[in-house]
Amino acid sequence: MVSEQVVIDSPVSGKNIVFTGKMTDMTRNEMKKLARELGANVQSAVSRTTDFLVAGEKAGSKLAKAEKLGVEVLSESEWQHLLG
Secondary structure (H helix, E strand, O other), X not given: OOOOOOOOOOOOOOOEEEEEOEOOOOOHHHHHHHHHHXXXXXXXXXXXXXXXXXXXXXXXXXXXXXXXXXXEEEEHHHHHHHHO
């Protein structure tokens, strides 16, 4: 028996992503929903397993932790560019 598995081909498929700060074009919840639909794993906290931190205005402690851990930090516009 062959099981069907949906494979999502996107630049964020399988990536661990954290969103923080005030966003301007979409709400954080909308961005999280879109990321999940594109196959990303949305995390609530930055860790060594985080691939991207998408940082809006006033990102705060999550931004500092991401920089300390060497996590790639994207602005909202860089995130949108990554998604195409």
